[in-house]
Structures are given as C-alpha cells and as structure tokens.
Amino acid sequence: MSRVVIVGGGGAGDAAAFALRKRGFDGEIVILSADTDRPYDRPYLSKEFLRGEVDLPKVFLHEEADYIKERIDLRLESAVTGGSLQERTVTAKGGEVEFDFLVLGLGGTPRRPHGLPSADNLLTLRSLGDSQALRKSLGSSTRLLVIGAGFIGAEVAASARKLGKDVIAVEALGVPLQRALGTEVGEIYAEIHRSHGVDLRTGAMVEEWHVQGGRIVGVTLSDGTREEADLVLIGAGIEPNLDLPRQLGLPIEGGGVLVDQGLKAADNVYAGGDIAVHSHPILGRQVRVEHWEVAKGHGRGVAASIADGETPYTKLPYFWSDQYDVSLEYRGQASGDDTAAWRGDREALTFSVFYLRGGVVEGVLSMNDSKTNELGGKLIESRRKVNPSDLENLAFDIGEFVGSPSAG
Ligand SMILES: Cc1cc2nc3c(=O)[nH]c(=O)nc-3n(C[C@H](O)[C@H](O)[C@H](O)COP(=O)(O)OP(=O)(O)OC[C@H]3O[C@@H](n4cnc5c(N)ncnc54)[C@H](O)[C@@H]3O)c2cc1C
Numbered sequence: 001m002s003r004v005v006i007v008g009g010g011g012a013g014d015a016a017a018f019a020l021r022k023r024g025f026d027g028e029i030v031i032l033s034a035d036t037d038r039p040y041d042r043p044y045l046s047k048e049f050l051r052g053e054v055d056l057p058k059v060f061l062h063e064e065a066d067y068i069k070e071r072i073d074l075r076l077e078s079a080v081t082g083g084s085l086q087e088r089t090v091t092a093k094g095g096e097v098e099f100d101f102l103v104l105g106l107g108g109t110p111r112r113p114h115g116l117p118s119a120d121n122l123l124t125l126r127s128l129g130d131s132q133a134l135r136k137s138l139g140s141s142t143r144l145l146v147i148g149a150g151f152i153g154a155e156v157a158a159s160a161r162k163l164g165k166d167v168i169a170v171e172a173l174g175v176p177l178q179r180a181l182g183t184e185v186g187e188i189y190a191e192i193h194r195s196h197g198v199d200l201r202t203g204a205m206v207e208e209w210h211v212q213g214g215r216i217v218g219v220t221l222s223d224g225t226r227e228e229a230d231l232v233l234i235g236a237g238i239e240p241n242l243d244l245p246r247q248l249g250l251p252i253e254g255g256g257v258l259v260d261q262g263l264k265a266a267d268n269v270y271a272g273g274d275i276a277v278h279s280h281p282i283l284g285r286q287v288r289v290e291h292w293e294v295a296k297g298h299g300r301g302v303a304a305s306i307a308d309g310e311t312p313y314t315k316l317p318y319f320w321s322d323q324y325d326v327s328l329e330y331r332g333q334a335s336g337d338d339t340a341a342w343r344g345d346r347e348a349l350t351f352s353v354f355y356l357r358g359g360v361v362e363g364v365l366s367m368n369d370s371k372t373n374e375l376g377g378k379l380i381e382s383r384r385k386v387n388p389s390d391l392e393n394l395a396f397d398i399g400e401f402v403g404s405p406s407a408g
Contacts, residue, residue: 008261012105012273015299027127109236145229149176153235272298291319334363359385
C-alpha cells in the first residue's frame with residue numbers, strides 16, 4: 001500500500017490530506033506536524049480569535065474524529081529534522097518514517113530584526129499558541145507598540161483598536177502595506193488606521209529599546225521621540241522554512257522550493273503554501289505567495305497530482321485582509337511597474353484597481369468591491385488585452401467583455 005507523508009500541519013498540509021481522501025486515495029496518510037495543536041485556521045489568529053469573538057473549537061479546521069474517520073494519522077509535536085529522498089525516509093520524533101510520496105507544507109517563521117532585546121512582553125504571531133499569548137497579554141495591557149505595518153502588524157493594530165487599546169504602529173517604509181499593495185493603496189490604509197485612532201509613524205525605526213525588569217517599557221524612535229508601551233508585537237514578515245528542503249537537496253530558487261505546474265519539486269516530492277515557488281500555468285511565471293487560500297489550494301492541487309497523476313494547478317493567487325470594516329481582496333499578482341487603472345469610488349472606499357502589463361491584466365485589488373474582484377479574476381484568466389481607460393469607465397461592462405469571444 002502506498003504511503004503519503006505530509007510534513008507540516010498547516011493550510012497546505014491539512015488540505016492535502018483531506019483532498020487525497022476525497023479523490024479516492026486509499027493508501028496511508030501521515031501528517032507530521034511540529035505544532036502542538038491540530039491544524040487550525042491561521043487567519044483567525046490576528047482577527048476574530050485575537051479579539052475573543054471566535055473561540056477554540058471553531059478555530060480548528062477539523063474535529064479530532066475527522067482524522068480518525070478519514071484514516072489520517074496526525075502526529076503532533078513531530079518536527080522533521082532530516083531525511084533522504086533516495087531512501088524515501090524522513091526523520092521525526094520516534095525515528096524514521098518511510099514514504100512513497102512526500103508533501104512539504106512547512107510555512108514560515110516570523111522574522112526578528114537585529115537588535116531586539118529579550119523581553120517577556122515582546123511577541124511575534126504565527127501559531128495558535130502565539131495568538132493565545134498575545135490575546136492574554138492584550139487583556140492586561142493598555143498601549144501596544146506594533147513594529148512593522150505589513151498584514152500581521154496592520155491586522156493586529158486594527159484588532160487592538162477594536163478592543164479599545166492605545167496603539168502606536170512604527171513602519172520603516174512610507175506607508176503601511178507598501179510592499180504588498182503599493183504606495184497609493186498604502187496611503188489609503190494609512191488614513192484608515194489613523195482615522196481609527198492608531199498613532200501611525202511611517203518612515204520611522206526604533207533607535208533604542210527601554211527595558212526595565214525584563215520588560216519593554218518604551219522606545220526611542222528615529223525621529224527622536226520617546227514612546228511608552230507595555231506590549232510589543234513584531235510584524236516583520238516571515239522567513240520561509242527552507243532548512244528541510246535544503247537538507248533534502250530540493251531545488252531552491254526565488255526564496256522558496258521550486259515546483260512545476262503540478263506542484264512537484266522532485267520525483268514523488270511535492271511542496272505547497274508559503275514555501276512553494278510555483279510555475280503558474282496561467283500567469284506564465286513563477287510565483288510565491290504567503291496567503292491562506294493559496295496554501296489550501298496548493299494542498300488540494302498536490303492531492304490531485306498524487307491521486308490522478310500530474311495535474312497543472314491553475315487557480316489564480318487570491319487573498320483577503322479584513323481591517324475594521326474594510327474588506328480587501330486581491331486576485332492574481334502585479335508588480336510595481338504595472339499600469340494601474342482605478343475603477344469605483346476611492347473616497348467611499350469602494351473601488352478596484354486593475355494592474356496591467358502590456359495591456360493584459362495581471363492583478364486586481366478590490367476594497368469592499370467583491371463582485372468586481374471576481375470579474376477581474378476572469379479578466380486575468382482570459383489573458384485578453386483591455387484598455388485601462390475602459391476599465392476606469394463604470395459604463396464599461398467587464399462581465400460582458402470577458403464573457404464575449406476574444407476579438408484577438
Ligand atoms: C496571524 C496570521 C493571519 C493571517 N491572515 C491571513 C489572511 O487574512 N488572509 C490570507 O490570505 N492569509 C493570511 N495569513 C497567511 C496564511 O495563514 C499563510 O499563508 C498560510 O497559513 C500558509 O500555509 P502553509 O501550509 O504554507 O504554512 P502554515 O499554515 O504555516 O503551516 C506550516 C506547518 O508546518 C509545520 N512545520 C514547519 N516545519 C516543520 C518541520 N520541520 N516538521 C514538521 N512540521 C513543520 C508548522 O508547525 C506548521 O504547522 C495569515 C497568517 C498569520 C500568521
């Protein structure tokens with residue numbers, strides 16, 4: 001009987017296991033997870049779970065009984081430390097585990113910038129345990145200092161404001177979310193956070209940490225101001241977990257494990273989620289995306305390739321972020337050099353931005369504008385050339401355009 005060993009019990013790993021069963025795979029499935037908890041919905045951790053609006057059982061992706069029913073052998077606290085592709089084994093707690101197919105969904109580890117002091121009230125956020133610790137600390141703190149206004153920092157700042165905490169957010173770049181969303185949309189987010197009472201300091205860095213009795217009590221910023229805080233969250237992004245793939249001799253390129261269209265990294269070895277650099281069949285280039293739906297989709301894609309033979313994974317990258325009452329959705333993947341076409345009402349925070357390269361839409365970002373985002377996805381998939389000025393014109397029917405046969 002064939003055995004699939006999945007390393008990592010996160011979005012990609014968990015989805016791969018259940019999708020394999022759905023596709024009729026009847027062999028053994030083992031998940032080796034370093035985590036202490038069974039797989040959970042990570043996006044809740046900076047939002048509803050952190051704010052106490054959703055509690056534990058709802059955070060888990062499946063009931064314990066589901067793993068038994070589907071004959072998925074979930075082994076927690078089982079970090080894989082090495083292995084051999086030739087011998088088809090990986091080494092975890094308790095010894096070597098043999099595989100016929102290996103799936104890696106290892107996620108990433110929060111970055112800790114140089115020079116951080118060691119202090120009880122300095123936290124990062126990746127795991128359920130991290131979120132529980134942050135939630136508890138937030139309960140007894142009054143002023144949160146967030147370092148880094150990327151998605152995690154921005155979402156935690158928004159959650160803390162909702163909980164009535166004072167929040168100061170320090171971002172080295174000119175606007176929040178700049179790397180992911182660009183300057184113009186970042187400016188909109190800066191305004192949103194400030195209007196909700198976040199003391200947002202952009203273009204600023206921490207010059208000096210003030211620590212008393214093992215706890216941070218404040219910082220001096222690069223603009224010379226001194227700020228008090230009784231809790232600090234570092235939101236400096238992640239480093240994809242590549243030690244194991246490197247040790248196994250898998251191809252590493254573009255910051256991750258290089259996989260083909262069907263998510264294969266080597267014979268009988270697949271990778272998905274945050275660590276995967278995927279040759280995307282529709283976008284026609286390699287993409288690495290650190291987002292939830294992509295990880296789950298990759299898991300399902302890997303299952304298709306294992307159960308049914310090499311299957312190109314064609315779904316477009318997609319992510320969302322909820323901050324206050326603002327819902328962001330993004331399909332595809334744009335770069336800073338693309339032409340932006342804005343459609344909708346910026347002031348009312350109901351709009352979409354299309355990013356075009358050579359007249360073809362590569363990405364679409366929508367704020368409180370889900371329907372347009374979906375149509376934007378179809379536009380990306382069509383690979384049809386379109387005029388930016390048409391996209392900006394609300395009278396131009398995108399649905400009709402993508403539904404109609406290509407004019408060539
Ligand atoms: C707080 C938070 C909020 C987020 N919110 C959003 C959101 O709103 N929208 C969105 O699109 N994305 C969001 N994301 C990103 C999304 O959660 C990730 O992109 C996704 O979880 C990646 O899935 P993955 O399977 O690649 O990795 P993970 O889900 O991180 O899973 C990796 C697993 O591998 C395990 N592991 C690592 N190394 C080993 C090893 N050597 N041996 C065994 N196990 C190992 C880890 O313990 C973990 O269980 C959020 C992330 C966080 C942290």
